[in-house]
Amino acid sequence: MAEERDVFKRIMEKILNYINGELVEPAGKNYLENFNPAEGKPYSLVPDSDTTDVQQAVNSARNAFDSWSTMPAEKRAAILLRIADFIDRDLDKLALAESNDQGKPLRLARSVDIPRASLNMRFFATGAIHFASEAYITGNEAVNYTLRMPVGVAGCISPWNLPLYLFTWKIAPALAAGCTVVAKPSELTPMTAFLFSRLCREAGLPNGVLNIVHGLGNKAGQAIVEHPDVVAISFTGGTATGKKIAATAAPMFKKLSLELGGKNPNMVFADCDFEKAVRTSVQAAFSNQGEICLCGSRIFVERKIFERFTEAFIQQTKELTVGDPLDDKTRIGALISEAHMKKVLGYIDLAKQEGGSILTGGNRVRVSGRCAEGYFIEPTVITGLNERCRTNQEEIFGPVVTLMPFDTEEEVIQYANSTPYGLSATIWTENLTRAHRVAVQIKSGIIWINCWLFRDLRTPFGGMKQSGVGREGGWEALRFFTEAKNVCVKL
Numbered sequence: 001m002a003e004e005r006d007v008f009k010r011i012m013e014k015i016l017n018y019i020n021g022e023l024v025e026p027a028g029k030n031y032l033e034n035f036n037p038a039e040g041k042p043y044s045l046v047p048d049s050d051t052t053d054v055q056q057a058v059n060s061a062r063n064a065f066d067s068w069s070t071m072p073a074e075k076r077a078a079i080l081l082r083i084a085d086f087i088d089r090d091l092d093k094l095a096l097a098e099s100n101d102q103g104k105p106l107r108l109a110r111s112v113d114i115p116r117a118s119l120n121m122r123f124f125a126t127g128a129i130h131f132a133s134e135a136y137i138t139g140n141e142a143v144n145y146t147l148r149m150p151v152g153v154a155g156c157i158s159p160w161n162l163p164l165y166l167f168t169w170k171i172a173p174a175l176a177a178g179c180t181v182v183a184k185p186s187e188l189t190p191m192t193a194f195l196f197s198r199l200c201r202e203a204g205l206p207n208g209v210l211n212i213v214h215g216l217g218n219k220a221g222q223a224i225v226e227h228p229d230v231v232a233i234s235f236t237g238g239t240a241t242g243k244k245i246a247a248t249a250a251p252m253f254k255k256l257s258l259e260l261g262g263k264n265p266n267m268v269f270a271d272c273d274f275e276k277a278v279r280t281s282v283q284a285a286f287s288n289q290g291e292i293c294l295c296g297s298r299i300f301v302e303r304k305i306f307e308r309f310t311e312a313f314i315q316q317t318k319e320l321t322v323g324d325p326l327d328d329k330t331r332i333g334a335l336i337s338e339a340h341m342k343k344v345l346g347y348i349d350l351a352k353q354e355g356g357s358i359l360t361g362g363n364r365v366r367v368s369g370r371c372a373e374g375y376f377i378e379p380t381v382i383t384g385l386n387e388r389c390r391t392n393q394e395e396i397f398g399p400v401v402t403l404m405p406f407d408t409e410e411e412v413i414q415y416a417n418s419t420p421y422g423l424s425a426t427i428w429t430e431n432l433t434r435a436h437r438v439a440v441q442i443k444s445g446i447i448w449i450n451c452w453l454f455r456d457l458r459t460p461f462g463g464m465k466q467s468g469v470g471r472e473g474g475w476e477a478l479r480f481f482t483e484a485k486n487v488c489v490k491l
């Protein structure tokens, strides 16, 4: 059996690091198995990189910095736009790779993840051309102007839930601003970043401008954060990891952008557009198997419509097909890993112990055929819990939501704000005065009124409290990857 496994390992596709423009093996020649979560089987190998690989990547990023940071923005933009064109050209291939690597429905990867990756590249490539310095006239005595200098080598560390989408969301503004980058995608979903490195070579991205080191968080990721020449860290991932990164980086005075977990409230008032609220709330609950930091996992419904809403919500939840991500009918694919599936099932057990009733779902799904060993869970709706219990306080990050009634506006605001998180919130009401009033009082970085995950890439994106530090998106991201330098000219 062990021998068979060795033979299998030798023939599996090897993902390679991308350092100084070359696709290279990790220095230690060690690899980890990369699983297809819908099949529950390894299908490729990912480098288990260490400090040697990170050191090489940082050296090459440092060497490339002078020429990349002084290249006219238009020239940098042209290269990034070429990469975006190649992403569009390879849409089908990249979407299939993302679905196989992550477990998400192929139709979602095709319609959202990969198009958004090329949009990220285009958005920041063109943004950099319009990014300008501010100037201040100080009476008739002086002129001040503020230069925005690229910070240097940036470390970009991304999670597994939206692999290429969030990878490009970080590296695009860093590169557009003139930084060079050492990036680490999640070890659970390395494939599209690997394919992306090939596109960078094809597009003529100068050597060393982007370096991708694959491997474990506490090894390769930690080495990036600890490296003294990596002066800014842009991280998206769990709150516990964010704390560790902050503790490592803060004494070195690195710039830090942390996009962390969420436990987002979805508040439904009786005067909402009922059909729209139900439909979108189901989507907000279960898109990408509930593995989106912005998913609305705590649903508060005004008591007057609680019963009607619950009935409609459950009916639409039951219509969601759980199955093979490659099947066009599938709406809920596989969870990222066996460990994560067990964690989510553990939370369903916890909800029962806490007195919750499972209205629908609650179990692992055994899909037939090639997906028989895959990590599938039914979309699960729980009721009968209060807002203070662990099920309603901790991030589950799976297809599990709770429904809770409320009577007054004050009450639901208090419920919404009761967790340590503050990423996003949704408000459903046709009363715009109320909508604005509630929006002001909710402690979240992103508020959606009568919609969910409607994005304009120019807007500040990020969380309050334990959901993060700093904001991404638009000028905020370009500012993060630059250092302000004020020059005062006495007249």
Ligand code: NAD
Residues within 6 Å of the ligand: 157, 158, 159, 160, 161, 162, 166, 184, 185, 186, 187, 215, 216, 217, 218, 219, 220, 221, 222, 223, 225, 236, 237, 238, 239, 241, 242, 244, 245, 259, 260, 261, 262, 292, 293, 395, 397, 423, 462, 463, 467, 468
């Ligand atoms: P994670 O924190 O386990 O890992 C994220 C990345 O950090 C991975 O690349 C991992 O290898 C790396 N990492 C782990 N330990 C590290 C260390 N000590 N030093 C440096 N890097 C390290 O998170 P995950 O499980 O991949 O992603 C799920 C989490 O991400 C959820 O909590 C979710 O809410 C959050 N998330 C947040 C946003 C947002 O914009 N706020 C977006 C997506 C996901």
